[in-house]
Amino acid sequence: MTITEPTIEGPKTEGPLELESGREAIAERPLGVLTRPQGGRGWRDWLSTVDHKKIGIMYGVSAMVFFVVGGIEALLIRLQLAVPNGGVLSADVYNQVFTMHGVTMVFLFIMPLAAAFANYLIPLQIGARDVAFPRLNALSYWVWLSGAIFLNSSWIVGGGGADCGWFCYSPNSGVTFSPSHGVDFYAIGLLIAGIASLVSAINLIVTCLNMRAPGMDLFRMPVMTWMLLITQFLLLFALPVITVALFLLMFDRLFDASFFNPDMGADPLLWQHLFWIFGHPEVYIIILPAFGVVSEVIPTFSRKPIFGYTFMVFSGIAIGFMGWGVWAHHMFVSGIGPISVAAFSLSTMFIAVPTGVKVLNWLATMWGGQIRFTTAMLFAVGTVAMFTIGGLSGVTHALAPADTQQTDTYYIVAHFHYVIFGGGVLGLMGGLYYWWPKIFGFMLNERRGKVNFWLMLIGFNLTFGPMHILGLQGMSRRIDTYSSGFGFEFWNMVATIGSFIIAVSVLVLFHNIWKSKREAADLPPPGPDPWDARSLEWMVPSPVPEHNFDEVPTVESLDEWWHRKYSFDDNGKVVQIATAEEAAQDGSAKGVHLPAPSFWPLVLAVGLPLIGYGLIFNLWLCVPGGLLVGMGIFAWALEPVDDPDATHDHDGHDDDDDDHDDDGPDDAELAAAPAAPGDSTAGAPAAPGDKQGGE
Amino acid sequence: MTTETSAPATSDADTTVAAPATPGDSNAPGEDTAHGPSTGISNTKLAMWLFLGSECLLFGGLISTYLLYKTRRGPDNLAIPTDVFDIPFTSISSFVLLMSSLTMVLALAALTRGDNHGARVWLLATSMLGGVFIGGQVYEFTSFLREGVGFTNNPASSAFYALTGFHGVHVSLGIVMLMSLFVASWQGKLRQEHSETVEVVGLYWHFVDVVWIFIFTVIYLVPA
Ligand code: HEM
Ligand SMILES: [Cu+2]
Numbered sequence: 001m002t003i004t005e006p007t008i009e010g011p012k013t014e015g016p017l018e019l020e021s022g023r024e025a026i027a028e029r030p031l032g033v034l035t036r037p038q039g040g041r042g043w044r045d046w047l048s049t050v051d052h053k054k055i056g057i058m059y060g061v062s063a064m065v066f067f068v069v070g071g072i073e074a075l076l077i078r079l080q081l082a083v084p085n086g087g088v089l090s091a092d093v094y095n096q097v098f099t100m101h102g103v104t105m106v107f108l109f110i111m112p113l114a115a116a117f118a119n120y121l122i123p124l125q126i127g128a129r130d131v132a133f134p135r136l137n138a139l140s141y142w143v144w145l146s147g148a149i150f151l152n153s154s155w156i157v158g159g160g161g162a163d164c165g166w167f168c169y170s171p172n173s174g175v176t177f178s179p180s181h182g183v184d185f186y187a188i189g190l191l192i193a194g195i196a197s198l199v200s201a202i203n204l205i206v207t208c209l210n211m212r213a214p215g216m217d218l219f220r221m222p223v224m225t226w227m228l229l230i231t232q233f234l235l236l237f238a239l240p241v242i243t244v245a246l247f248l249l250m251f252d253r254l255f256d257a258s259f260f261n262p263d264m265g266a267d268p269l270l271w272q273h274l275f276w277i278f279g280h281p282e283v284y285i286i287i288l289p290a291f292g293v294v295s296e297v298i299p300t301f302s303r304k305p306i307f308g309y310t311f312m313v314f315s316g317i318a319i320g321f322m323g324w325g326v327w328a329h330h331m332f333v334s335g336i337g338p339i340s341v342a343a344f345s346l347s348t349m350f351i352a353v354p355t356g357v358k359v360l361n362w363l364a365t366m367w368g369g370q371i372r373f374t375t376a377m378l379f380a381v382g383t384v385a386m387f388t389i390g391g392l393s394g395v396t397h398a399l400a401p402a403d404t405q406q407t408d409t410y411y412i413v414a415h416f417h418y419v420i421f422g423g424g425v426l427g428l429m430g431g432l433y434y435w436w437p438k439i440f441g442f443m444l445n446e447r448r449g450k451v452n453f454w455l456m457l458i459g460f461n462l463t464f465g466p467m468h469i470l471g472l473q474g475m476s477r478r479i480d481t482y483s484s485g486f487g488f489e490f491w492n493m494v495a496t497i498g499s500f501i502i503a504v505s506v507l508v509l510f511h512n513i514w515k516s517k518r519e520a521a522d523l524p525p526p527g528p529d530p531w532d533a534r535s536l537e538w539m540v541p542s543p544v545p546e547h548n549f550d551e552v553p554t555v556e557s558l559d560e561w562w563h564r565k566y567s568f569d570d571n572g573k574v575v576q577i578a579t580a581e582e583a584a585q586d587g588s589a590k591g592v593h594l595p596a597p598s599f600w601p602l603v604l605a606v607g608l609p610l611i612g613y614g615l616i617f618n619l620w621l622c623v624p625g626g627l628l629v630g631m632g633i634f635a636w637a638l639e640p641v642d643d644p645d646a647t648h649d650h651d652g653h654d655d656d657d658d659d660h661d662d663d664g665p666d667d668a669e670l671a672a673a674p675a676a677p678g679d680s681t682a683g684a685p686a687a688p689g690d691k692q693g694g695e
Numbered sequence: 696m697t698t699e700t701s702a703p704a705t706s707d708a709d710t711t712v713a714a715p716a717t718p719g720d721s722n723a724p725g726e727d728t729a730h731g732p733s734t735g736i737s738n739t740k741l742a743m744w745l746f747l748g749s750e751c752l753l754f755g756g757l758i759s760t761y762l763l764y765k766t767r768r769g770p771d772n773l774a775i776p777t778d779v780f781d782i783p784f785t786s787i788s789s790f791v792l793l794m795s796s797l798t799m800v801l802a803l804a805a806l807t808r809g810d811n812h813g814a815r816v817w818l819l820a821t822s823m824l825g826g827v828f829i830g831g832q833v834y835e836f837t838s839f840l841r842e843g844v845g846f847t848n849n850p851a852s853s854a855f856y857a858l859t860g861f862h863g864v865h866v867s868l869g870i871v872m873l874m875s876l877f878v879a880s881w882q883g884k885l886r887q888e889h890s891e892t893v894e895v896v897g898l899y900w901h902f903v904d905v906v907w908i909f910i911f912t913v914i915y916l917v918p919a
Contacts, residue, residue: 210732244756
């Protein structure tokens, strides 16, 4: 925050090297308009920010909004099914509601919530000041948001939501069976959101690989960072496949192509393969970030290092690879032939192995630890327990004969909610409680937090536990109602009650946030490290200053931050060598050069849904949309890069970098950014000429 | 990706510390300055490699679709692209595209030498060759349409136009990038120290060429 004061120093006449940050007027103005915004205050700051922390917060807030949207849809489903012959929703609307519930929860809630953690935490955990491409990061967020809004706008302008189920099988997805525009919005909305995730995946992978602090070897990265990195690789390779599928679907519906229409001689299985080649890795895209959270929370609150760090990382990588070889287990009854069924059945059973390894490692981490049952820890343990149940029911339908009975029943609904809600959502909730003080500078109240946890856990089990029974009794999924007399009444009522308990628990969460914020004024601030944690984000103040680290740390071991606080005495006993306050940075660095804000990512993102509406309603609308996108891209490219180091040349750099692989000071290229004359830090010896020799 | 590579000096580079070191600070001065890429590959180049990795699956999906559908004439038994292929013509335009990879290499080599004029000439040549290829594609599409192979005929023609069309869009975006570099060079903004930008655009260009070799083989050479 130190650089928000406008600097009043004299004109910058000496070219870009003299700029201290994005706050200054830029001498060069290509096209006459392209100065970079000053940041400013309030909403304008948020619209143009490129700070990974603010972008992370925006992802998180938007995800919670869509959690409420998807949650309301879920409650509508449960109200409809509470009693036989329910009359809350018509069959047609019911189809739209469960489809949009699934799509919203997966693409607009849990993925962006994971992206929130990825954005906020990856740079901090590897000791970086931002992601590799800050503007692209802003672009990802805005494009994702525009896709999300576009998708939901079909309720208003598209004649209703998509009604083809979240995996939108053909021929249901064709115009014959789905004549409203809902599926068009589904296809184009997910395409837009997919662009966002692809850009963000590239950005975060480069960040993880290239921006690590000196000494932060890959195998010193926290497990959370590892899991997020693997998730980004899965996105990188899974998204193009669904992109193809969605494009072809759009061509089919809007331009009369024949990719999926069996009447035209097309093969409806093509969609199923393309969808699930994406869709199964998607399951891991949802679950691995939660595994990452659990792997941070359990060691911290057991006061032990994670058991089998390398195992954890490699089992994550193994899941990442094996996740590509199991997709057709979603298609056992689609007629793919006995050999394929047998092969995919086997591969599916094998993928349970690395997952089991993780569960055992978490248990071993807790074993003999000094466990503190904070809210975050409760959520983490809950995640492990619920995910294990979901994993076990998953193994039951890895067996194709069993799956033939279970598929398309409520047993499947029970299974995947145990995995993505019990595993994914509970895990990320734990992450919310754990990192909240770091992000916002105050603690969430623990007592209310525990109420939140227990309500959610009980509500969750009441909702989805009975669905196993309903499924085995033969109740179909995606059915808008049922008659009395099948024995479905009791457990459906229980499930509906459970879903409202979940809703209350979410309200408790919001109440907790609001109340804790109000109480925070009277409480001592949490300090940099309220949980006595282990990774680098806890060595900077809470909330994190805009520049993250005063000084980029040099990393010497896994759990670096813990090792800065503790050591071992001669008998191998742990002794404290420094308090967190002593070892932490105080956030006082001034004049840190940060990337300047930009409005162009937002402009570009606004253009895309316009193109989408154009494709659906009137191609002329694509013109302004395309113009906005084109303008965004070109203005972006021409925007003065106020980074003094933007013109550096990497070829020269390689030569003097050979002997230290990720060490800092030898990188003369980036260091060529001495404080501008008259910089606010001018008091400090800015050491001009200090490091920029090698250019 | 275009946005990060289509003009020089656009990378959002790492952030740096100006110099918080105060006298008496235990840190060696400058110890906390930002450091270069941990892998030794620059951010932009790494990002392009990752993007191209992702693109492989995009084209993989489209090629598989074509392979699945290439002989499906639909219920009305309409014409499919294989009926009307003009292989000599497409071979020539494929050769033109291949040659453009060569000129791309020459452009990069010229710029790394510091030969701005040469770089400009080869950049222009590359985009012209790309343009010839696209012109060939437009000609091919229109003549196919005239001969009754429409996009909506049947799965085979839908798949053909989707696959080659996607590739055409990729080539066109590449041309836009090359022309942006050409204009930048013309304005004197593309100098030797920016050769990496050209290299990254070159990666994209070569990728698009290599993909075409696959597509050409699959569509035109492998017998039905
Ligand atoms: C408030 C808690 C939730 C409740 C009460 C709930 C309830 C339901 C029910 C009853 C169905 C089945 C609808 C049908 O087959 O007719 C369903 C489907 C689904 N839910 Fe949830 N759900 C909740 C949370 C979530 C979350 C957090 C996610 C994902 C992150 C999720 C993802 C899905 C998906 C993907 C479907 C499948 C939709 C389809 O069949 O196309 N749900 N949900
Ligand atoms: Cu699966």
